[in-house]
Amino acid sequence: MKGIRRLAQHLNISIGTVSRALNGKPDVNEDTRRRVLAAAVELGYMPNQAGRALRRGSTSVIGLMIETSPETAANSDNFVVGLMDGLQSVLARHELDLIVLPCSSDEDPGNYLQRIVGRRLVDGMILTSTQHRDTRVDFLARSKIPFISLGRSDAGDTHPWIDLDFEGVANRAVDRLVTQSHHRIAITIPPTDINLGYVFLDAYKAALERHGLPFDPELVIRAKTSEQGGYLAADQMLNMPERPTAVMLIYELMAIGFYRRLSEASLQAGTDIAVVGFRESPQSRFLSPTLTCFRLSLRDLGIAVAESLLATMPEYQAQYPLGEVHMIWPMELVEGESDALPTAAPT
Amino acid sequence: MKGIRRLAQHLNISIGTVSRALNGKPDVNEDTRRRVLAAAVELGYMPNQAGRALRRGSTSVIGLMIETSPETAANSDNFVVGLMDGLQSVLARHELDLIVLPCSSDEDPGNYLQRIVGRRLVDGMILTSTQHRDTRVDFLARSKIPFISLGRSDAGDTHPWIDLDFEGVANRAVDRLVTQSHHRIAITIPPTDINLGYVFLDAYKAALERHGLPFDPELVIRAKTSEQGGYLAADQMLNMPERPTAVMLIYELMAIGFYRRLSEASLQAGTDIAVVGFRESPQSRFLSPTLTCFRLSLRDLGIAVAESLLATMPEYQAQYPLGEVHMIWPMELVEGESDALPTAAPT
DNA sequence: TATATCCTCGTAAACGTTTACGGGGGCAGC
DNA sequence: GCTGCCCCCGTAAACGTTTACGAGGATATA
Numbered sequence: 091m092k093g094i095r096r097l098a099q100h101l102n103i104s105i106g107t108v109s110r111a112l113n114g115k116p117d118v119n120e121d122t123r124r125r126v127l128a129a130a131v132e133l134g135y136m137p138n139q140a141g142r143a144l145r146r147g148s149t150s151v152i153g154l155m156i157e158t159s160p161e162t163a164a165n166s167d168n169f170v171v172g173l174m175d176g177l178q179s180v181l182a183r184h185e186l187d188l189i190v191l192p193c194s195s196d197e198d199p200g201n202y203l204q205r206i207v208g209r210r211l212v213d214g215m216i217l218t219s220t221q222h223r224d225t226r227v228d229f230l231a232r233s234k235i236p237f238i239s240l241g242r243s244d245a246g247d248t249h250p251w252i253d254l255d256f257e258g259v260a261n262r263a264v265d266r267l268v269t270q271s272h273h274r275i276a277i278t279i280p281p282t283d284i285n286l287g288y289v290f291l292d293a294y295k296a297a298l299e300r301h302g303l304p305f306d307p308e309l310v311i312r313a314k315t316s317e318q319g320g321y322l323a324a325d326q327m328l329n330m331p332e333r334p335t336a337v338m339l340i341y342e343l344m345a346i347g348f349y350r351r352l353s354e355a356s357l358q359a360g361t362d363i364a365v366v367g368f369r370e371s372p373q374s375r376f377l378s379p380t381l382t383c384f385r386l387s388l389r390d391l392g393i394a395v396a397e398s399l400l401a402t403m404p405e406y407q408a409q410y411p412l413g414e415v416h417m418i419w420p421m422e423l424v425e426g427e428s429d430a431l432p433t434a435a436p437t
Numbered sequence: 438m439k440g441i442r443r444l445a446q447h448l449n450i451s452i453g454t455v456s457r458a459l460n461g462k463p464d465v466n467e468d469t470r471r472r473v474l475a476a477a478v479e480l481g482y483m484p485n486q487a488g489r490a491l492r493r494g495s496t497s498v499i500g501l502m503i504e505t506s507p508e509t510a511a512n513s514d515n516f517v518v519g520l521m522d523g524l525q526s527v528l529a530r531h532e533l534d535l536i537v538l539p540c541s542s543d544e545d546p547g548n549y550l551q552r553i554v555g556r557r558l559v560d561g562m563i564l565t566s567t568q569h570r571d572t573r574v575d576f577l578a579r580s581k582i583p584f585i586s587l588g589r590s591d592a593g594d595t596h597p598w599i600d601l602d603f604e605g606v607a608n609r610a611v612d613r614l615v616t617q618s619h620h621r622i623a624i625t626i627p628p629t630d631i632n633l634g635y636v637f638l639d640a641y642k643a644a645l646e647r648h649g650l651p652f653d654p655e656l657v658i659r660a661k662t663s664e665q666g667g668y669l670a671a672d673q674m675l676n677m678p679e680r681p682t683a684v685m686l687i688y689e690l691m692a693i694g695f696y697r698r699l700s701e702a703s704l705q706a707g708t709d710i711a712v713v714g715f716r717e718s719p720q721s722r723f724l725s726p727t728l729t730c731f732r733l734s735l736r737d738l739g740i741a742v743a744e745s746l747l748a749t750m751p752e753y754q755a756q757y758p759l760g761e762v763h764m765i766w767p768m769e770l771v772e773g774e775s776d777a778l779p780t781a782a783p784t
Numbered sequence: 785t786a787t788a789t790c791c792t793c794g795t796a797a798a799c800g801t802t803t804a805c806g807g808g809g810g811c812a813g814c
Numbered sequence: 815g816c817t818g819c820c821c822c823c824g825t826a827a828a829c830g831t832t833t834a835c836g837a838g839g840a841t842a843t844a
Binding site: 103104105106107110117118119122141143144145146147 | 791793794798799
């Protein structure tokens with residue numbers, strides 16, 4: 091005798107009543123409910139997930155898909171870890187469990203997702219690192235499962251996403267640099283097909299245009315989003331015939347490698363070349379000269395992602411009304427010395 | 438009409454035959470099997486996980502539990518990400534899915550695990566960052582679920598674990614340092630109750646004793662396993678009345694912060710103080726002076742962990758015979774300049 | 785006292801699979 | 815032609831829950 095049956099037998103009541111008592115249904119005597127609850131902890135009863143999911147038709151599990159190429163393993167992906175804290179703080183309030191679904195580099199992400207969703211392992215999905223023309227969002231949209239992607243998608247505009255404010259970042263960075271009469275401003279872009287590369291590039295172009303500066307394809311440097319990528323980007327820049335005087339980096343760890351390559355050439359950020367980093371990180375916070383970059387609370391972002399997802403799920407819409415399905419997450423400018431604005435280096 | 442029923446109806450055969458065909462059972466005509474397989478991909482059929490798990494009594498899912506405190510979010514925990522790649526390469530061969538179970542800092546890890554296992558969400562568990570007197574291993578042992586912990590446990594010796602070779606690391610580090618007549622060798626230990634702190638400390642003591650050196654509690658520095666922890670550890674060492682001449686670090690990112698604090702004091706690793714790092718990482722690889730540390734293939738470690746886990750599961754024991762349940766994972770010495778062995782700095 | 789109402793609980797069906805069991809039909813051997 | 819065997823397939827039960835339905839008893843109302 092196992093499961094709820096054992097509980098029922100132990101209490102000499104029917105399994106129906108036990109179930110109702112545990113699930114907080116109204117038509118059960120408060121006294122028996124207490125007895126059931128007590129017996130449940132005494133016997134260590136936990137409802138079987140398979141049975142419950144089968145009957146309910148839902149799993150109470152939210153999936154967060156990430157990719158685990160050796161590439162991302164080499165770079166430290168604390169982005170996702172930070173996010174999870176915020177996600178769970180919201181999901182836990184609704185007895186939803188978060189599981190992380192790591193898609194290995196061996197498998198096609200589309201297939202992987204199809205398997206997970208097709209088997210009904212999760213009630214909702216959170217996508218990360220949205221690709222350009224990401225087939226995953228098409229699939230999820232067709233399969234009618236609630237989902238949200240972190241990183242805007244270019245596939246239609248009906249499904250929800252939250253993305254970082256790349257326009258704001260590019261605008262503020264270019265503004266600062268142009269103020270110092272920089273006009274050869276380089277930008278780094280991931281070599282992969284991740285969508286943020288396209289978005290950042292567009293934002294960069296728009297910002298240049300706003301200042302009447304021409305767009306020079308030479309100044310777009312494709313570099314891996316890792317420390318080594320930053321190193322190689324700097325290397326490439328230093329060897330350019332007409333060296334850019336400023337650069338905008340796209341990934342937090344790149345700044346470390348970029349600085350390293352500069353110091354090897356006895357150059358310094360801020361004095362020899364203006365550097366604007368992307369996300370502030372524990373590592374970047376101690377660079378010298380201090381890095382101008384953008385701050386972001388991963389936990390708050392996670393909370394927003396979770397709430398936006400819940401807003402698309404009928405059973406939670408009452409608590410999280412569906413607002414704008416597309417959300418641009420602001421990032422706060424952290425002024426440093428690396429782009430050496432005259433006004434930013436009074437100390 | 439949904440699921441396997443729809444498939445059966447579409448083919449005009451019974452659901453039993455469809456199930457047998459899909460699961461590769463012998464008593465089904467090869468021709469009908471082909472038709473079933475074709476129809477399955479045509480209709481995009483995927484077996485419902487809940488139904489299957491309920492009937493089979495197993496989920497074909499392996500859980501990897503990690504903890505997501507803001508602490509680990511701040512430090513970049515690429516350790517786990519690297520591990521997953523190896524885990525999946527083994528698990529995928531047996532149609533097992535890996536899911537990551539992030540336990541937030543809000544929840545007690547014991548409760549969390551109890552919920553996951555009690556609900557029968559997974560067939561097996563992989564624990565990380567084993568604590569001293571870890572209640573989770575007791576619970577898992579009692580609940581008879583196959584599991585393995587990454588990080589040795591002090592609770593009995595019947596359940597399997599794989600741990601890094603802290604003894605080997607401590608021995609080789611102390612050997613090198615003593616060869617240069619260092620006799621005040623400091624060590625950093627995490628401030629938490631994680632078991633590797635105890636293990637590393639013991640290994641350090643044993644290594645000292647082997648060289649006839651006294652153990653001085655003053656030389657045990659409790660520092661967070663983060664870049665900032667390394668910074669503060671250096672700070673603390675520099676302010677000690679009788680400054681140690683050498684130090685062994687425990688976490689890869691600590692070296693970065695340690696170097697930073699040294700350079701602020703115009704000191705250098707290798708010449709002013711001997712530094713032995715722990716795990717080689719993308720960041721540490723570019724430190725200057727180069728860091729003496731220990732190399733480790735996370736992917737291979739993941740493979741070993743997965744295989745050891747499968748060895749404890751009856752249905753896979755044929756393929757992964759149960760060997761030694763406790764495994765010490767070797768780490769390869771990477772000679773650098775930071776501990777400045779005369780023989781190591783010829784270039 | 786008869787009837788209606790409410791509270792509480794038991795019964796049984798359903799969710800989508802897998803699998804033990806048995807049956808029908810074809811074929812070989814006598 | 816009868817028996818036995820084998821191949822293939824359909825039937826139905828089971829896995830552990832949840833929940834619609836209805837029954838029974840107690841209480842209130844007329």
